[in-house]
Amino acid sequence: MGTAAAEKSSPEGDIITIDHLKKSFGGHEVLKDISLKLAKGENLVIMGKSGTGKSVLIKCIVRLIEPDAGEIKILGKDVLKLNADELNDVRKKIGFLFQSAALYDSMTVRENLEFPLREVRKKNEEIEQMVEEALKNVGLLDVIDKMPSELSGGMRKRIGLARTLILRPEVILYDEPNTGLDPITTREISKLIVELKDKYQTSSIIITHDSECARITANRIMIINEGLCVAEGTYEELEKSEDEFVSSFFTKQD
Amino acid sequence: MKKDATVLEENGEEAKKQASKFSIAYLSERLDDFFGQVDTFTRFTLRFFKEAFMPPYEVNEFLKQCYLVGNKSLPLVGLTALIMGLVFTMQSRPTLTKFGAQSWLPAMVAIAMIREISPVITALICAGKVGSGIGAELASMRVTEQIDAMEVSGNRPFKYLVVTRVMAITLMVPLLAIFSDSISLLGSFIGVNLQGDTTAKLFLSHIFEKLDFIDVFPAIIKTFFFGFAIGIISCYKGYNSNSGTEGVGRAANTSVVQASLTIFIIDMLAVQVANFFT
Secondary structure, eight states: OHHHHHHSSSSSGGEEEEEEEEEETTEEEEEEEEEEEETTTOOOEEEEEETHHHHHHHHTTTSOOOOOOEEETTTTTEEEOOHHHHHHHHHHHEEEEEEEOOOOOTTTTTHHHGGEEEESOOHHHHHHHHHHHHHHHHHOGGTSOOOOGGGHHHHHHHHHHHHHHHHTOSSSEEEEETTOOOOHHOOOOOOHHHHHHHHHHHHHEEEOOOOHHHHHHHHHEEEEEEEEEEEEEOOOHTTTOOHHHHHHHOOOOO | OOOHHHHHHHHHHHHHHHHHHTTTHHHHHHHHHHHHHHHHHHHHHHHHHHHSSSSSHHHHHHHHHIIIIHHHHHHHHHHHHHHHHHHHHHHHHHHHHHHHHHGGGHHHHHHHHHIIIIHHHHHHHHHIIIIIIHHHHHHHHHHHHHHHHHHHHTTHHHIIIHHHHHHHHHHHHHHHHHHHHHHHHHHHHHHHHHHHHOOOHHHHHHHHOOOOOOHHHOOOOOHHHHHHHHHHHHHHHHHOOOHHHHHHHHHHHHHHHHHHHHHHHHHHHHHHHHHHHH
């Protein structure tokens, strides 16, 4: 089911292709057989219950977790066959926003944003300009010299997003960008994801539980349950689904 | 009667549990676990040597860590050394006086401090202060996905976090030990003068008359190994921590315990090696 809708997109336009991905932890099969394709300029939202392997899936894509079987191609490169240096080169083209934003606690916001640029040969003025532009994009230029501990949850997520964007990645992987945020901030972050996608022409995979985030950001939604893709389609298609499990993600709770 | 039966049943269960602790399967599991850890630690250490000599070099972070390790440990190492020198002198005086060897007091204290006490105490202080700090810091970075964030942005966290810290501690522990040697002699000088009147010149001439190259050189060399052991153990524990906030505490604790034990083992081996050459 996972590949059926994805096969509609042209192979040339696919940024990420995953085939029959499997991953187990201590005998527990988290990903049983996942296949997906991410087309250029597309926002793919992956939804599912907690513990169904959504985060494991995107961590496998960047090889933070090594899959047991399957194939992952990013920008035409089989990432599971790359050596450390080649993998680093591919990783520089991918942005990853962690659930906790993962800001470096011992560094200021400025240093957090400068960190990914350490190996990029640029003049100090250029780096400063890139940092300021990234912060302007997320509307937080005024916190440039603050420490992460001085920021709110929403601000941390925005700074995390700015850090993710600073290397101008072609693909961005969002691991639950709205977790722990209030509905207003959730909507703001979701809108920001769409704005930045349009501005930088990125393709994204967004892991979320939040149907509002999915509605705002998704071009296509994939629902995972027990390590398998159980439904795929647009927000409107899945919202009307007669499948109780699928529709439960889109039902507003009282 | 029912109560007795329940107690007997519980005792039986407990006995079974105890017996299973000594079963072959249990022992083999423990051995597997032990050798698994030896394997990962060896790979971690080999990776350190590989990445330490390959560019790019993280000079700024290395200097920052040298400052943090060295400068911030200086007051504690200094105070401890002063007290150790003073107390050791005061404790040794009655025994030496009994044998009429009071004039040997400065030299004896100096040799004991430089050969053994200062290097070991300095290393233990660093294991406690710096080792636990690094263990907890890296474990916390692992738990909050900061290390993963460095990795996915292609920034070589091992080189940035581990190589710089291990190298900084390896360099700073010997320097701190030399500082500790000097301060402990100052403490000893104060101790000598608490119950007598000895000039600094006479005190120092007594020391340097008896102190040989073989007293100083092996003591300094072994502190490099102490520093390396503290660095690599605490970084290994922190970098490979993965059990949430509980793992952070465990990483800090095991860093100190294992580094301290390793310091004593290295010290024992160093004495054997030094004796071989004398």
